[in-house]
Amino acid sequence: MKLTFLGAAGEVTGSSYLVETDSLRFLVDCGMFQGGRDTERKNRARFAFDPRALDFVLLTHAHIDHSGLLPRLAAEGFSGPIYATAATCDLLAVMLRDSAHIQEKEVEWARASQLHRREADRTPLYTLAQAERALRQLKSVKYDAEIHPQSTVRCRYRDAGHILGSAIIETWISDDGRATKIVFSGDIGQPMRPLVHDPTPIAQADVLLVESTYGNRLHKSLPDTLKELEHAITDTLKRKGGNVIIPAFAVGRTQDLLYLLADLHRQGQLPEMDIYVDSPMATQATAITLRHAALLDREASTLLAWLQKNHAGPRIRFVQDVEESIALHRVKSGAVIISASGMCDAGRIKHHLRHNLARPECTVLITGFQAAGTLGRRIVDGAKEVHIFGIPVPVRADVYTIGGLSAHADREGLLGWLGHFGKAPRHTFVVHGERETSEIFAAAVRERLGWREATVPAPLSSVSL
Ligand SMILES: [Zn+2]
Incomplete structure (x- = not known):
C-alpha cells in the first residue's frame, strides 16, 4: 500500500492525500492552495494521478483548503462518490459556489484590466457549472457509523470539533491479506471551544496523519x-x-x-x-x-x-x-x-x-x-x-x-488528543503546518509521547506501508 502527500506537507494549505493498493485508489481531501507565492501554479498543476482512475474521495470538512479543488477533480474526469458529513455537504454547497464565483470574477477582472493583458487567455480555475457537478457527487455520511465505499475498505467519521461537520476519518484497508488502520486527523479543534464538541478521542492507529497548524504555540484561554x-x-x-x-x-x-x-x-x-x-x-x-x-x-x-x-x-x-x-x-x-x-x-x-x-x-x-x-x-x-x-x-x-478563538487546537490540545492513543502508531506523519512549526511539533511528539517514528513528510513524497 502506498500513501502520497499531495499537499499540506510542510505547509498549511492544499490538504490532499492519496492512498493506493492493487485494487483501490482514493483521496482524502482535495484542497486548494492558498496565500503563498506559488499558489496559482500549484492549483493549476496536473494532478499526480489520473482523476478518472480514482474510486472515491473522503472529505474531512468544508474549508476550501481541504475541498477547493473538488470541482477541478470532477471536471477532469473523476466521477465517483465524495463522502462527507451532512453538515459538510450543506456548507460545501455555499462555499464551492462562492469559490467558483471568485474564480470566474478574477478572470473577468484580468481580461478587463489593461495591466493584465498577459492574463487575458486565462480560463477560470473552475466554473460554477463545474462546482455544481462536483456537488452532485457528494454522499452524506453519519458520524460514528461505518461505511464501506469498496469491498477492501471501511471508514468511520468522528467529530473533530473544528467547524460544523468536521471529521477525523478512521480507515481500515485490507491489502494482500493484511489490514492496516490509517487515521486522518483532518483539522482538530481546541477543547472547550464554543458551539462544537471537543475532538473525539481515538484509541488506535497503525498509521496516523496529524495536523500541526498551531503545534508550536498556546492559545489564550x-x-x-x-x-x-x-x-x-x-x-x-x-x-x-x-x-x-x-x-x-x-x-x-x-x-x-x-x-x-x-x-x-x-x-x-x-x-x-x-x-x-x-x-x-x-x-x-x-x-x-x-x-x-x-x-x-x-x-x-x-x-x-x-x-x-x-x-x-x-x-x-x-x-x-x-x-x-x-x-x-x-x-x-x-x-x-x-x-x-x-x-x-x-x-x-x-x-x-x-x-x-x-x-x-x-x-x-x-x-x-x-x-x-x-x-x-x-x-x-x-x-x-x-x-x-x-x-x-x-x-x-x-x-x-482577540486571540483565543482559533478553530485549531494549540500544542497542548494536540498533544492531549494524541495522548488518547493506547500506543504509538507505527508511523505518525505530522502535516498541515508551516514546515518549521511541524518540525517543532514532531519533536514534541517524539519527546513528550516517546513516539520515535513521528516525522514531517516532504511535499509530493510517497511512503509504502
Ligand atoms: Zn479547517
Whole structure:
C-alpha cells in the first residue's frame, strides 16, 4: 500500500492525500492552495494521478483548503462518490459556489484590466457549472457509523470539533491479506471551544496523519478571551459612544461570535446594542448551523433553548441586500457590525472600515488570523493610515486583537488528543503546518509521547506501508 502527500506537507494549505493498493485508489481531501507565492501554479498543476482512475474521495470538512479543488477533480474526469458529513455537504454547497464565483470574477477582472493583458487567455480555475457537478457527487455520511465505499475498505467519521461537520476519518484497508488502520486527523479543534464538541478521542492507529497548524504555540484561554470581548464592546458602546466593527470569516467565526455575544447578553454582561451580520455567506452558514443544531455542544443547545423559551436575546439583524448594507454606513453609534471577509481584503467589511476607522469613538475587533499583505494585517500591525478603495483613511479607532478563538487546537490540545492513543502508531506523519512549526511539533511528539517514528513528510513524497 502506498500513501502520497499531495499537499499540506510542510505547509498549511492544499490538504490532499492519496492512498493506493492493487485494487483501490482514493483521496482524502482535495484542497486548494492558498496565500503563498506559488499558489496559482500549484492549483493549476496536473494532478499526480489520473482523476478518472480514482474510486472515491473522503472529505474531512468544508474549508476550501481541504475541498477547493473538488470541482477541478470532477471536471477532469473523476466521477465517483465524495463522502462527507451532512453538515459538510450543506456548507460545501455555499462555499464551492462562492469559490467558483471568485474564480470566474478574477478572470473577468484580468481580461478587463489593461495591466493584465498577459492574463487575458486565462480560463477560470473552475466554473460554477463545474462546482455544481462536483456537488452532485457528494454522499452524506453519519458520524460514528461505518461505511464501506469498496469491498477492501471501511471508514468511520468522528467529530473533530473544528467547524460544523468536521471529521477525523478512521480507515481500515485490507491489502494482500493484511489490514492496516490509517487515521486522518483532518483539522482538530481546541477543547472547550464554543458551539462544537471537543475532538473525539481515538484509541488506535497503525498509521496516523496529524495536523500541526498551531503545534508550536498556546492559545489564550476562553475565559480571558471573553473578558477582552466584553471590555472592548462595553467600552466602545457605553463610554465612547461609537460602533464596533468585527471582520470575521463567514463560516465558523461569525457563528462563534453570535453564540458568544448572545451568551454574554444572557448573563447581563453587555450593554444594549444592535448586532448586524452583513455577509450573505455568513447568513447562509448561520442558517445551516441552526439546521444542524443537533451537532452543537451542550452549552450551545442550552443557550438556544433559553433564547426560545424566554423570547429574549440581543437584537440580531441579518442584512439582506446591498441597500441595507449601505444604509448601515449612516449608523454612528450602538452597532456591532460583523462582516466578511475575515482579513478585510474583500467584501462589505471594507465599506464599514472606510466609514468607521477614522472615528476615535469606534473600535475594530480582530478575531482571526490576518495574513501578510492584507488590509487586516496592516491594521493589526498599527498602520496610522490605510488605503481603502484607493482612498487614504486615517486609523483613529481603537484596534483590539482577540486571540483565543482559533478553530485549531494549540500544542497542548494536540498533544492531549494524541495522548488518547493506547500506543504509538507505527508511523505518525505530522502535516498541515508551516514546515518549521511541524518540525517543532514532531519533536514534541517524539519527546513528550516517546513516539520515535513521528516525522514531517516532504511535499509530493510517497511512503509504502
Ligand atoms: Zn479547517
